[in-house]
Amino acid sequence: MAFQLTPEREQELAEIFARYPNKMAACLPLLHLAQEQHGWVSDEVVTWVAEKLDVSTAHVFGVATFYSLYHTHPVGKHHVWVCRTLSCALHGADDIVKHCEKRLGIHVGETTADGAVTLHTAECLASCGTAPMMQIDREYHENLTLAKVDVLLDRLRKS
């Protein structure tokens, strides 16, 4: 089925296009908007964006696959990104990653069987002064301990 924005999101379109001198520049914002609604960038989403921008689906697909935060496959309802770069690694990021894998029963890159959580690692999230840290959906969680991680993950499984 063809992809369509909800009426509320549809209103944002004009505002987005007005920011730029041409349509193509709205490519990243439109992919974000569509993914926010649909959860991932499906073929239908790619076609929809291409039509809105008057560019080829190949262009949009090329863009979607270049950036790590567009999901070109179905993913979990919630996303957990554990930063594993040096400042976080100096504060035990590797242990946090392993703990998340054990607690969720999945490996990095996988989604829990109930579809609730996808686990990712991330590269430096500009939060090095409060390492170790992870991002869950839009929120940063800093100065983590394994106990704090447990509370956060339990909350996710329930929501």
Place this chain on the structure above:
Amino acid sequence: MLQRTDHLTKRYGIPDGFTLTRYLADGGYVQARRALSMTREELVNECKAANLRGRGGAGFPMGVKWSFMAPTVAPGRPHYLVINADEGEPGTFKDRSMMEGDPHATVEGCIIGCRAIGAHVAYIYVRDELHLAKDRLWAAIREAKAKGFLGAKPFGVDYAVEVYVHSGAGAYICGEETSLLNSLEGRRGEPRLKPPFPAQAGAFGMPTTVNNLESIATVPALMRLGGDNFSKISSLHPKEGGSRLYGVSGHVNTPGIFECAVGLTLRELIYDLGGGVKGGELLAVIPGGSSTPILRADELVEAPNESHPLHAWHGMSVLDVPMGVETFRGLGTMLGTCCATVLSDKACPVLAMHNLMRFYRHESCGQCTPCREGSGWLERLLDTIVAGNGTMDDLNRLHEVANSIMGNTICAFGEGTAMPALGFLKKFRREFEEYIRTGGRSSTNRLALAQPAAE
């Protein structure tokens, strides 16, 4: 020299510090209003007098960069201001603090910057993950617009200025300015060959200035003080002026962002501001983001020649050299983003290099063979060494691969990978050899001091 200042951070940590009300109470937007009655030349000269070196990593003089823009705007060739808030350099977390803590300084800086380069539109490119920062910037833009500080006639002056936030989508390379421009235009974030430089053909093929977020957010302060006075805050005046944000993370007791006059030393950053080394003695420090070659704590300045810019520090610890763009180049490293990462002697330098080379392999955009293949080789050779199966040949090969990346790539990511790699190999040659000889038993084989639960 340790001199704390609050020209940029006065509103940090105040509950309503990010609101327009608070910003106005502190004299906010007075400089933007004034700038709109000044000529481009006057503004560029003010910035030149401030000796503000770009805060994004390369340290290019900001006023000089502004002066590269065509003095008159040709018909059909609008100018653009693009602000780089991609902040992805490992160890760097300063721009985020400005966007979250004082977003109006950035918006005001954009108005002044637009006027100085003849632009009417500024795009602030923020990495996608920084949702709070983006929300704060958008809220600040809306507040400023509602007051008539932005739009068709800011402050009633017939000089339109619009500011927009543009979100990235997860790619470190988009911090490189030409990659960022492609990303802004709705393309894959692959760096472009230079020339043409952005001032000739940047965003949408039009004359463009790319300034780092801290650089632009500092402009209202330099206008308030006057360029010359601003420059004199720095102990490195007139080479490098003003105050800036210093960051410290890793094995220190009180990591964070601190605003100081330019010319702070690493010793002051680590011990006075960072509260000293956590869990051991200082082993080494990466001075300004992972692309800047590492310095060992036991290194001394080697500058016997009187004409050497660091001669005054000859024989002293590298930790006591003022942190400047040129002084740190003299040390064979770079100042970079001025956010240091500290390693205690409990951390294994082989693992630290492995962690960073994994990062670079992951983030190479893949356009140039030496970078794409070279970063992969570096990681795989280190995989072998860390697994305890390395040979001395592997160590030599690491050198060869890093050297073959240098100078053979489209963008500076290549050097940004090779230079820190060569830095680790040179400074920790003995540790690498022992690691290989003992299969890793010579090392703590840890980066972390303890399990996070135990902290």
